[in-house]
Amino acid sequence: MSKSYVEVQGVLHVHSHHSDGSGSVAEVLGAAQRAGVDFVVLTDHNTMRAKQEGWEGWHGSTLLIVGEEVSTRAGHCLAVGTSSSILRRRPVEEIIQDIRAQGGLSFIAHPYGVYKPFLRRRDHSWKDWGINSYTGLEIWSYMFDWARQFKYYRWSECVRDPDRLIVGPDPQTLSRWDALGRRARVVGIGGVDAHARRYPLIDVVIFPYEDLFRTVRTHVLLDGPLTGDAAADRDSILRALGAGRCFASYDHLSAGDGFCFSAPAQHLLMGDEAAFSHDLDLVVASPVPAAFRLIRDGLQYGEAEGRRHVFRADGPGVYRVEARLNGRPWIFTNPIYLRG
Missing domain, CATH: 3.20.20.140 (Metal-dependent hydrolases)
Incomplete structure (x- = not known):
């Protein structure tokens, strides 16, 4: 960002x-x-x-x-x-x-x-x-x-x-x-x-x-x-x-300070809304290694592990992230809304 x-x-x-x-x-x-x-x-x-x-x-x-x-x-x-x-x-x-x-x-x-x-x-x-x-x-x-x-x-x-x-x-x-x-x-x-x-x-x-x-x-x-x-x-x-x-x-489990979910190319942060016009990178950054799930319109769209990952949004949708530590629920972000 x-x-x-x-x-x-x-x-x-x-x-x-x-x-x-x-x-x-x-x-x-x-x-x-x-x-x-x-x-x-x-x-x-x-x-x-x-x-x-x-x-x-x-x-x-x-x-x-x-x-x-x-x-x-x-x-x-x-x-x-x-x-x-x-x-x-x-x-x-x-x-x-x-x-x-x-x-x-x-x-x-x-x-x-x-x-x-x-x-x-x-x-x-x-x-x-x-x-x-x-x-x-x-x-x-x-x-x-x-x-x-x-x-x-x-x-x-x-x-x-x-x-x-x-x-x-x-x-x-x-x-x-x-x-x-x-x-x-x-x-x-x-x-x-x-x-x-x-x-x-x-x-x-x-x-x-x-x-x-x-x-x-x-x-x-x-x-x-x-x-x-x-x-x-x-x-x-x-x-x-x-x-x-x-x-x-x-x-x-662990302090969530520093966790972020964003779309840097369009300067979007969790909670933001924008019209979807082309494929967009959605970036997840975590203060500690975690397991990420990207949710789009209520369904799992992608998953990854680590401290940072870039997901690719290829269409409109309501995108949010869930993060787990050692299988335990940790962080639930607000969505980035890419409207069609």
């Missing part, structure tokens, strides 16, 4: 004691700073009280962005970048429109969030795919990835070593994302859905914030460096997120 970008990484979909999380906002921020993330998007259920209390902004090395997780009739939607809380008891389309009118971004949370840890099936999935005005999808939800594999009779094992249960984004979510991308840009993000559940009877916190903040992160490519001005930096991150200039990375 002839233009250089500044990469920041953060965690999205976090709950505090303002809804059903266990920690205070200060505790969330302390965990984020210890985990070394650049920003945190707090999304308590149906409240922006943390913003009203003045928490949004820089706290040491971490920027806190306050949004909310809106409980709608169709499912849960993350509203990020809004100025006030969203009224939720109304049609879903109106909710999405309100988020947009406030200059915010809307992401469908855990789109296929269904799991059955014992006898009872729990369904937190999105129910209305006829609506298409949202910004994007939470393509990888760490807690729902874990919950799909969790069984009560394996409680100790599942909680002691949660990494063993992580298998990557739900295939149904990826399939839906690929299908949606054929009509318009639909941004994919990673989320942790952090609650840090506290069990006072046994004096333990399950999935502490700091541990979760070291797992699935969203890496964002900015036009320039962060400045220390909270409002300007928040807007810079949200602009890049809205444009899809980001990727989800399971940083517990």
Whole structure:
């Protein structure tokens, strides 16, 4: 790429004691700073009280962005970048429109969030795919990835070593994302859905914030460096997120910093759209050797291994990259859209 970008990484979909999380906002921020993330998007259920209390902004090395997780009739939607809380008891389309009118971004949370840890099936999935005005999808939800594999009779094992249960984004979510991308840009993000559940009877916190903040992160490519001005930096991150200039990375395996998917000849980066006019090189670069899969319109188009590879796009399509380390899911980029 002839233009250089500044990469920041953060965690999205976090709950505090303002809804059903266990920690205070200060505790969330302390965990984020210890985990070394650049920003945190707090999304308590149906409240922006943390913003009203003045928490949004820089706290040491971490920027806190306050949004909310809106409980709608169709499912849960993350509203990020809004100025006030969203009224939720109304049609879903109106909710999405309100988020947009406030200059915010809307992401469908855990789109296929269904799991059955014992006898009872729990369904937190999105129910209305006829609506298409949202910004994007939470393509990888760490807690729902874990919950799909969790069984009560394996409680100790599942909680002691949660990494063993992580298998990557739900295939149904990826399939839906690929299908949606054929009509318009639909941004994919990673989320942790952090609650840090506290069990006072046994004096333990399950999935502490700091541990979760070291797992699935969203890496964002900015036009320039962060400045220390909270409002300007928040807007810079949200602009890049809205444009899809980001990727989800399971940083517990290896830091995804420096990973890139681009089409240098046309100065295209993940999230960009352009008309396809001739064959085009798509370049994948990784900070460590990995196994790459190039996906076009939902189907595998090519594969390679190493730290860098050039794929050849010979037709229009929605192209994205999946990367694995030792067979484990690691990075899922947003697409480059080459329209026919």
